[in-house]
Amino acid sequence: MxxxxxxxxxxxxxxxxxxxxxxxxxxxxxxxxxxxxxxxxxxxxxxxxxxPGMIGLAGGLPNPDIFPFLELSAQVYTHDALSITPATANVDSGAEAHDAQSMVKKQSFLSWLFGKKSTTETITIGKQPASASPLDINLNTLLQYSSxxxxxxxxxxxxxxxxxxxxxxxxxxxxxxxxxxxxxxxxxxxxxxxxxxxxxxxxxxxxxxxxxxxxxxxxxxxxxxxxxxxxxxxxxxxxxxxxxxxxxxxxxxxxxxxxxxxxxxxxxxxxxxxxxxxxxxxxxxxxxxxxxxxxxxxxxxxxxxxxxxxxxxxxxxxxxxxxxxxxxxxxxxxxxxxxxxxxxxxxxxxxxxxxxxxxxxxxxxxxxxxxxxxxxxxxxxxxxxxxxxSGLAQALVAKLLAETWKYDGYIRWLRGIKATYAMRRDWMCDLFETVFHLEFDQTLALSQHIKWVTAYERTAPGMGGAATIMDEKRGFKSKKAIVSFVPPTAGMFVWLAVHLESHPEFAQIKEADGPDGVNKMLYELWTELAEKNVLVSPGYFFDAQPGVPHEGTENFGFFRLSFSMASHEQMESAIKTIYKVFVKFFQEK
Amino acid sequence: MxxxxxxxxxxxxxxxxxxxxxxxxxxxxxxxxxxxxxxxxxxxxxxxxxxPGMIGLAGGLPNPDIFPFLELSAQVYTHDALSITPATANVDSGAEAHDAQSMVKKQSFLSWLFGKKSTTETITIGKQPASASPLDINLNTLLQYSSxxxxxxxxxxxxxxxxxxxxxxxxxxxxxxxxxxxxxxxxxxxxxxxxxxxxxxxxxxxxxxxxxxxxxxxxxxxxxxxxxxxxxxxxxxxxxxxxxxxxxxxxxxxxxxxxxxxxxxxxxxxxxxxxxxxxxxxxxxxxxxxxxxxxxxxxxxxxxxxxxxxxxxxxxxxxxxxxxxxxxxxxxxxxxxxxxxxxxxxxxxxxxxxxxxxxxxxxxxxxxxxxxxxxxxxxxxxxxxxxxxSGLAQALVAKLLAETWKYDGYIRWLRGIKATYAMRRDWMCDLFETVFHLEFDQTLALSQHIKWVTAYERTAPGMGGAATIMDEKRGFKSKKAIVSFVPPTAGMFVWLAVHLESHPEFAQIKEADGPDGVNKMLYELWTELAEKNVLVSPGYFFDAQPGVPHEGTENFGFFRLSFSMASHEQMESAIKTIYKVFVKFFQEK
Structure with missing residues (x-):
């Protein structure tokens, strides 16, 4: 503070x-x-x-002399420890540097680390108050019952x-x-x-x-x-x-x-x-x-x-x-x-x-x-x-935020958090663009002034994705839309709208099972992904009114993909698996 | 553990x-x-x-690489740091050693301290797991969302x-x-x-x-x-x-x-x-x-x-x-x-x-x-x-209890806690015995096989308390019972039953105000104590059915006195004040 x-x-x-x-x-x-x-x-x-001078026999407080914690300390990042340039915000401890791209990332991260004098510092919270101010952060106060x-x-x-x-x-x-x-x-x-x-x-x-x-x-x-x-x-x-x-x-x-x-x-x-x-x-x-x-x-x-x-x-x-x-x-x-x-x-x-x-x-x-x-x-x-x-948590967080980083430091820290997730968001969206063929689509029923992208099957190497769409215009058989999503500007998730109507038997299934049919198809896809070691969240977990059709998006099934945790390598492998599984799923039988 | x-x-x-x-x-x-x-x-x-090998894109977990806490440590008491002998359990930091009794206490405490090699130790919790065991205590797990x-x-x-x-x-x-x-x-x-x-x-x-x-x-x-x-x-x-x-x-x-x-x-x-x-x-x-x-x-x-x-x-x-x-x-x-x-x-x-x-x-x-x-x-x-x-709290307490003290150490620690509060309980009861004249009373309506004591006004110096009761037996005018209590075997409180019927105007007040009269008298006493710098809790705070008379104890008012926090010196001063205020309160007007 x-x-x-x-x-x-x-x-x-x-x-x-x-x-x-x-x-x-x-x-x-x-x-x-x-x-x-x-x-x-x-x-x-x-x-x-x-x-002043009051002898308090009214409260029911335990005696702080016999709290076992006499001093807390923590090694913490400095407020500016995280890079705010997306590329070097990489702290992807999960990935091994065994290819050129990872090497670039790793070196970049390390050189950035070495470029700084210190990225960590130590905070310490003592038992006794250092002053009579109510703002003082000490264990006698914070380990006790409190406001x-x-x-x-x-x-x-x-x-x-x-x-x-x-x-x-x-x-x-x-x-x-x-x-x-x-x-x-x-x-x-x-x-x-x-x-x-x-x-x-x-x-x-x-x-x-x-x-x-x-x-x-x-x-x-x-x-x-x-x-x-x-x-x-x-x-x-x-x-x-x-x-x-x-x-x-x-x-x-x-x-x-x-x-x-x-x-x-x-x-x-x-x-x-x-x-x-x-x-x-x-x-x-x-x-x-x-x-x-x-x-x-x-x-x-x-x-x-x-x-x-x-x-x-x-x-x-x-x-x-x-x-x-x-x-x-x-x-x-x-x-x-x-x-x-x-x-x-x-x-x-x-x-x-x-x-x-x-x-x-x-x-x-x-x-x-x-x-x-x-x-x-x-x-x-x-x-x-x-x-x-918890007073233990309050002690550590108050010491870090209110006394060490303070307001300006916390804002700088937030910029580092933002850059880290922005980089991870970019990883996932970039991978969709590499693995699928992406088209920017402003006409999709779901969209308004937010940029939707639709992912299609890639054509054979050398042809390039654009050719697929041109084929359609020239009357050739079109590649099917597979998924659409809005590249997010915040959060941790890509919300993948799966074009279930691209499935050859969609009309049939929908007629037979109604909205349940959509969920059944989605569950089939979800299971196939999980069997191939890619775990995503099916959209129906998040449905505020299960059973009631989502007007305008009845023909989509949704998956939530988190980009917060996986290494770039894992994400790449996952998106490639998603591509293979989806393309196969939508193939004519 | x-x-x-x-x-x-x-x-x-x-x-x-x-x-x-x-x-x-x-x-x-x-x-x-x-x-x-x-x-x-x-x-x-x-x-x-x-x-194994599953790539998780399903969860919504923040990335632990950007948690700011890299290591926690705490200076803690060893499991046997607290004495289990009542006298030396004194860690009464509030009291100043300015009289002989305090000197005894202080010296005893210090000599006990010096008799030990170490009464504190340091616990440290690192970021990365040291093993794959779910019992491992590390910040990556404990700062994350958890079970x-x-x-x-x-x-x-x-x-x-x-x-x-x-x-x-x-x-x-x-x-x-x-x-x-x-x-x-x-x-x-x-x-x-x-x-x-x-x-x-x-x-x-x-x-x-x-x-x-x-x-x-x-x-x-x-x-x-x-x-x-x-x-x-x-x-x-x-x-x-x-x-x-x-x-x-x-x-x-x-x-x-x-x-x-x-x-x-x-x-x-x-x-x-x-x-x-x-x-x-x-x-x-x-x-x-x-x-x-x-x-x-x-x-x-x-x-x-x-x-x-x-x-x-x-x-x-x-x-x-x-x-x-x-x-x-x-x-x-x-x-x-x-x-x-x-x-x-x-x-x-x-x-x-x-x-x-x-x-x-x-x-x-x-x-x-x-x-x-x-x-x-x-x-x-x-x-x-x-x-x-809180994971921060769990990390520190788990490290202390499950990995450092373990079961046997915690039992030994509890004996130290018990001894500390037992000593403080003894302080308060001893002070009642010094300041008032105590009689052990097994006939009081409230008691059963629990030892009740009743506190009376002391007679003039030299006469001794017992003389007062004997006076009564010999037909002399009795000293009035002031308070009764059960010396507690646990907790932090002495529950003081005030013999309001000893007040000269009790019958009059009760007839006029009913149960409210008791509370009014109690409030008067409470205020008088507070004005004299002794703060206790009035019993009616704890009444499970306010307004309904407590059968058998209608003529008592209650105060809760905590012995957990005050120094011996403060307690002595408080009990002396209580004595003076109560004796005056019950005096014939």
Whole structure:
């Protein structure tokens, strides 16, 4: 934490915030469970507890003298340890350098390493406080029971981040630490929903979120998506035409959405559409729960390397270009799509952030940003459930972020995270381009102003992919479209739309089995891939309304491919296997 | 973890367990929410994921190469760092050695320290696995998303502890890590209870637990307690005479209880009564939720130092005696009261343990021990809420417990924890004996076979306390009973019953205000103490059924005094203040 922020900058922020409206009263959204939660009866006690000289026999705290941890230390990356040039962001420990391309990558990575004086440093957290400041990070405090809001140093760091990066449009927002977004969403579910209520989801959504809310029970109401996420017209239509009697439950009041690098579709929503969605939510009094694990992973679009036959090599030749680029912290922040908070003049957005993707999932640390009513009810719920995030985790993360890297360092770190995933995204998209024949397709039913690509079977060597399409134009038998996807600008996933209609028996199967037929074909393909040692996620895992056809994409089956973990070599082998399996699958029998 | 246990001992345990019955079907206790939880749809995926050579593009895991923590280390106490002789267990960093008694303590502590070669050691957790064993503790695994059950090394350690220390009476028990007992209880509440259900509590119970269950909403049904905790006859009476129509809700199916060092009463229940309570719970089909934060803090009874006028000094003179004592790990374990699990031949006990009191609250680590049905449903609930305890915390605690101290070391550590709190308990009880005049009282309405003491005003110097009582027998005007308490054998609290009837205007006040009058008097006393810089917890914070008179103790007001944190000096000052304030309060006006 930039300690100056806690005083000067925060004051400046609060001054600026005074010009903004406060959140409106949204208490009618609270569930009866949330309304039933009592405030602590210990107010009198707290009032006295702060008195100097007070002898405290009231609490139930274990004695910190017998906590076994006397000092913690960690060897950590420096804030600038990760390269921000895509090529050298390679830390692909899995790959062995046994071919020329890997050698290039390896050397590049090593030379970059040696070019730096130090990429790691040591942080240490002692037992005793070094000062009386509540911002002091010491084990006596952090190993003890502590405030459900989180350690003050981490809170201040997060408040600085939120005010500078998200810039909420209402004045009285607050932040509250939590133990990660799954629990955070669970807390929101119990705060806002009654059994039998509906929740609005993207038509393909994160199963973890749906599994959290469904057992209450709640109904899933799916909203159509395209390459940019939720389609505003469909959201408006669903709400406008809501027929409580026909549906069996009242109009949904809660939207769960992942606007950036959506899981599973990889779609990212930009400012203009967010504004439209926000206004619809105002009109229908919807609470927007913005779950943003992949926010900082938003990167520049994938660039086709069509005219550089050796993609990886070409990208590496570009390193010098990247080094000279004007890419600064400021540019990085400017490019990020705005949070819904930026449009939120009413306090109806509950944003959930997590350190799982930017630090590590094992931190079990995230935070809410929301209005004071929700923040207070979530705090009460936290006291009666998780109590507080782990103090061991808070100690290490607070020391790293608030005292070591600080705000500017964390922004630089995020640029490194972004570059790493952007490089991996490029690996996967490049491999699709090398292995398949890609065409950029702006007419596909799913697309709007997002760049869709369709992958076809390659023709014989020497002919080149373009020839295939030309053949079609000249009346020759066409090569079939195999898969389409939007090269993602964020997240960890390529959402592969498989053109099942290219299967010779598709019409037959569909007539016999309906929507189930599509899933059966997809399962057959999935099994064939798994038998050939390529494990992907079938799209139906993510289906917000299984059994209900996805209008406009009924003839597609979907697979989610993660580019976060595999080495380049593994990815290459996987895409080649996918190609072989798919081409064979679509062959006339 | 004693790695041998995972193989040999665990097998031996499982062999022995084969002779035990399995848990019975208790699925009718599951709430509709718990029944609605789906198992993971990913079974096919997991089956393939383990195949050698499989390229995984299915998961959504962040890349561990860019986790910022490369190595963790901690300076920790050795397993035998804490003394197990009460006198030298003093690590009272708060107290200044400015009087003779403190000097004795200080010197004793220091000489004990110097007598040892090393009381701390360093543990280190590296990034890469050192072996392919799932028990290996490394950051690549622990900073990543992980199993909701907890790290295998920690699970194995806990399983060894449970099988050796608790010895459940049914075969198919399991353990499941959680993030501490408040969240654990919250998970149990949502697993077992429907809105409107009742929960059985001790008549004075932990407000945190009640705050977790009440908003669902649930009704609190209080069972009378004495110095040993729940009174079986009252539990049986409440259940036997349950009138659903009159009460407005069905007979409770869940008992929440803290059997050892109960919060706030400090009561500890021994084997015989537990067996009776268990049988009542079988009869009425009650699930016993055994919350045991203070279990390892169970110690020998407080011994009056009546005949050693300088208590502390006397205790110190005893150090040599303790050094020679036969107190072994085995004796320590033998003395612990049995868990309800030991009687549980049906699997109706859900035991909640926590590392908050034996390691530190900041670990946010605890565990369930229960039957397979509950374990599976709790696992599903965990996946949809907390996901897993913090990996940073698990890494440090697993390294400490499972790899460094191991089972035997942890038992030795617990003896040190026990000795520390026993010493602090002795401080407080000794001070009551020094400052007040104590009489051992076996006839008090509250007591049974637990040793109650009643504190009276001291007579003038030279007369001695006993004289006061003799005065009474000889027909002189008696000194009034001021407070009574059971010197606790576990926990952190002395539960002080204030003889409000000794107040000259008690009858008048009670007639005017009823039960509220008692609380008003108590609040007056509490405020007076706080104004004099002594902060205690008023009993009504812990009242399971506020407004309903506590039969047999209507004329008492209660205060909870914690002995866990204050230095001896602070405690002495506090007890002297309590004496002055109380004596003045009870004076005839």
């Amino acid at each position: 930039d300690s100056a922020f806690a005083i000067a900058d925060e004051q400046r922020y609060r001054d600026r915030a005074l010009e903004l409206p406060n959140s409106i009263d949204l208490s009618h959204h609270l569930s009866s469970l949330a309304k039933n939660r009592q405030s602590s009866a210990l107010k009198d006690l707290y009032r006295y507890a702060a008195r 459900a809001q989180g350690h003050p140093a981490l809170q201040a760091f997060i408040r600085e981040f939120v005010s500078k990066v998200y810039q909420p449009a209402f004045a009285d927002w607050d932040v509250l630490l939590n133990i990660g977004s799954t629990m955070a969403w669970s807390q929101v579910v119990f705060m806002l929903l009654e059994p039998g209520d509906g929740v609005l989801y993207e038509e393909w959504s994160y199963p973890g979120a749906m599994n959290t809310a469904s057992p209450l029970p709640t109904h899933k109401v799916s909203i159509k998506v395209d390459g940019e996420g939720l389609i505003p017209e469909d959201l408006n239509k669903v709400l406008e035409e809501w027929d409580e009697e026909k549906r069996g439950f009242r109009r949904p009041r809660v939207l769960y959405t992942v606007p950036t690098g959506q899981n599973p579709t990889g779609a990212t929503m930009l400012a203009a559409r967010k504004k439209v969605i926000y206004d619809i939510c105002v009109k229908y009094d919807i609470i927007i729960v913005e779950d943003e694990p992949y926010y900082a992973l938003y990167a520049d679009p994938w660039q086709s390397q069509k005219h550089h036959p050796k993609q990886i090599g070409a990208r590496y030749a570009d390193v010098e270009h990247y080094k000279d680029s004007k890419d600064t912290d400021e540019e990085f922040l400017k490019k990020l799509p705005p949070s819904y908070l930026k449009f939120d003049y009413q306090g109806r957005v509950i944003r959930m952030d997590t350190f799982s993707k930017t630090i590590c999932p094992g931190s079990r640390l995230g935070w809410f940003t929301c209005g004071p009513l929700f923040a207070e009810r979530l705090l009460r719920a936290t006291e009666a459930s998780t109590q507080a995030p | 004693d790695s041998a246990f995972a193989i040999a001992d665990e097998q031996r345990y499982r062999d022995r367990a084969l002779e035990l019955p399995n848990s019975i079907d208790l699925s009718h206790h599951l709430s509709s929410l718990a029944k609605n939880r789906q198992s993971s749809a990913l079974k096919d995926l997991y089956r393939y994921a383990a195949r 909701a059950q907890g790290h295998p090394a920690l699970q194995a350690f806990i399983r060894e502890f449970v099988s050796k220390v608790y010895q459940p009476a049914f075969a198919d028990w399991d353990v499941l890590l959680n993030i501490g007992s408040t969240m654990a209880w919250s998970q149990v509440v949502f697993m077992l209870l429907e809105p409107g259900d009742g929960v059985l509590y001790e008549e004075w119970s932990y407000p945190g637990a009640m705050n977790t269950a009440s908003p669902l909403p649930t009704h609190k049904v209080s069972i009378k307690v004495d110095g040993e905790g729940l009174i079986p006859e009252d539990l049986n009476k409440v259940l036997e005479e349950w009138d659903e129509e009159k009460r407005g809700f069905r007979r409770p199916r869940v008992l929440y209880t803290v059997p050892t060092g109960q919060n706030p009463t400090g009561a500890t229940m021994l084997a015989a009564r537990k067996k009776v309570i268990y049988d009542i719970c079988v009869k009425y089909d009650i699930i016993i939720v055994e919350d045991e934060p203070y279990y390892a803090l169970y110690a020998d009874p407080w011994q009056s130092q009546k005949h050693h006028p300088k208590q502390i000094g006397a205790r110190y003179a005893d150090v040599e005696h303790y050094k020679d004592s036969k107190d072994t790990d085995e004796e320590f374990l033998k003395k612990l009261p049995p868990s309800y699990l030991k009687f549980d031949y049906q699997g109706r006990v859900i035991r909640m343990d926590t590392f908050s009191k034996t390691i530190c609250p900041g670990s946010r680590l605890g565990w369930f021990t229960c039957g397979p049905l509950f374990a599976e449903r709790l696992l599903r609930a965990t996946e949809a809420s907390t996901q897993a305890p």
